[in-house]
Amino acid sequence: MVRTESEQRQWVTAVIDAWPYTLDEIEHAVYSALNIAQKVTIVVPDLLAPYGPEDFSELPGEVLRLPFWGTFTTMRNQALARVNTPWALLLHGNEEFQARDAGRLLSALEPESPGIYRLIVATGAAGQILAEPVRLVPVMPQIRFSGRIWPQITGSLIEYGFPIRSLQAHVYRLENRVSTLEATRRLRAELVRLEEFEPRQWRANLALAVLSWAEHRYQEVVQRLARVPRGASIDGIRIAGGIGVLASLEQGQPEAALRQSRKLLERHPDWAELWSLTGQAEMALQRWDRAMIAFAQALTLREVDLPHMEPGYATSKARLRYAEAELAEGRLRTGLARLMNLIEDYPGYRAAWQTVLAHLRGANVEEVFSTMATVIAPSKIRQFFSLLNKPSDDERPLKEWLETRQFPY
Numbered sequence: 001m002v003r004t005e006s007e008q009r010q011w012v013t014a015v016i017d018a019w020p021y022t023l024d025e026i027e028h029a030v031y032s033a034l035n036i037a038q039k040v041t042i043v044v045p046d047l048l049a050p051y052g053p054e055d056f057s058e059l060p061g062e063v064l065r066l067p068f069w070g071t072f073t074t075m076r077n078q079a080l081a082r083v084n085t086p087w088a089l090l091l092h093g094n095e096e097f098q099a100r101d102a103g104r105l106l107s108a109l110e111p112e113s114p115g116i117y118r119l120i121v122a123t124g125a126a127g128q129i130l131a132e133p134v135r136l137v138p139v140m141p142q143i144r145f146s147g148r149i150w151p152q153i154t155g156s157l158i159e160y161g162f163p164i165r166s167l168q169a170h171v172y173r174l175e176n177r178v179s180t181l182e183a184t185r186r187l188r189a190e191l192v193r194l195e196e197f198e199p200r201q202w203r204a205n206l207a208l209a210v211l212s213w214a215e216h217r218y219q220e221v222v223q224r225l226a227r228v229p230r231g232a233s234i235d236g237i238r239i240a241g242g243i244g245v246l247a248s249l250e251q252g253q254p255e256a257a258l259r260q261s262r263k264l265l266e267r268h269p270d271w272a273e274l275w276s277l278t279g280q281a282e283m284a285l286q287r288w289d290r291a292m293i294a295f296a297q298a299l300t301l302r303e304v305d306l307p308h309m310e311p312g313y314a315t316s317k318a319r320l321r322y323a324e325a326e327l328a329e330g331r332l333r334t335g336l337a338r339l340m341n342l343i344e345d346y347p348g349y350r351a352a353w354q355t356v357l358a359h360l361r362g363a364n365v366e367e368v369f370s371t372m373a374t375v376i377a378p379s380k381i382r383q384f385f386s387l388l389n390k391p392s393d394d395e396r397p398l399k400e401w402l403e404t405r406q407f408p409y
Helices: 005-009 025-033 070-082 100-109 180-197 201-215 218-225 232-252 254-267 272-284 288-298 316-329 332-345 350-359 365-373 377-386 398-403
Strands: 012-019 039-045 061-066 086-094 095-097 117-125 128-131 134-138 164-173
Touching: 005 100, 012 070, 025 039, 025 086, 039 070, 039 086, 061 070, 086 095, 086 100, 095 100, 100 164, 100 232, 100 254, 164 377, 180 201, 201 218, 201 232, 201 272, 218 232, 218 332, 254 272, 272 316, 288 316, 316 332, 316 350, 332 350, 332 365, 365 377, 365 398
Parallel strands: 012 039, 012 086, 039 061, 117 164
Antiparallel strands: 086 134, 095 164, 117 128, 117 134
């Protein structure tokens, strides 16, 4: 069935990051996005940008103000969760999608066969090419970005869950390339300015604690967490507690992490992230049975987007850690089955594949494939290994074996 460009635009929502860009820049980004998108969402980090709906009242777009806690990854995932079209175009507020490429991009959209698309980002009068970042994604529950501060696909379920293709479609950026390090310095400077401008601005302090954790500045994390007031919001208390536990875990102090998480659970027994962190602390202490109890409890509770927890901490990651605890405890059959069911649900979850392969190390590749195929669809096995560009020592034999085989399915 041939669809018109107008019909195809109804499949796309443009998601535009507002910070740190001007209203004029954002306006240009919005109108350029309408070349391929039926809807536009402008994402405003409430702590950093003063913009509200009234600032964009004359623009054909929705304004989404989201709480900023020190990382843009959580905001990206929260914004995508609100998109109700099959595709999302991701733009910075100083970028313009080139209208001449609209037809080429729209013709690539196939809801029945979703992929991830890289677009060409260029800047300057000569159109200097900066990069080919992922900017067009299908809107699906498993499309969640990772990254402690800035959204990225590395280490996410996206990386090996979908084919990543490049499109000859251009995005023009109005400034020269800014490195991630420079952007992080600019973010820190802005948060420090906010904190100094309003000493009672505890949210700026907590955002700086999250930023310091992301940069592994643990001493600063402890100092900033001590300044979070008792009267902070429930989200603030939740984030401060989680960051404290994580900082202890990452410094190799599982006993301290366990004390912190247990104290918090006495007051907040329904917080999924605390049960997940408790399980991680028990794992570090090799108390596998207690770890399984904690992860099982986390799986019964609702996961909430939090800036210090990677997506899936109370779903996919809790299931992975639960299975690892079972294997360590000697419950080999149930642990392996849990892992393979997890992969069937999240076929791009590389950590789960690697755990299965490590457990099956020593078996020949046909046995490995046959074991996996009892639970995981063979098509998903083939797709995952076809997307691996740099396989590990455990992954390489099966990848090479699959490349030499013809399958009827």
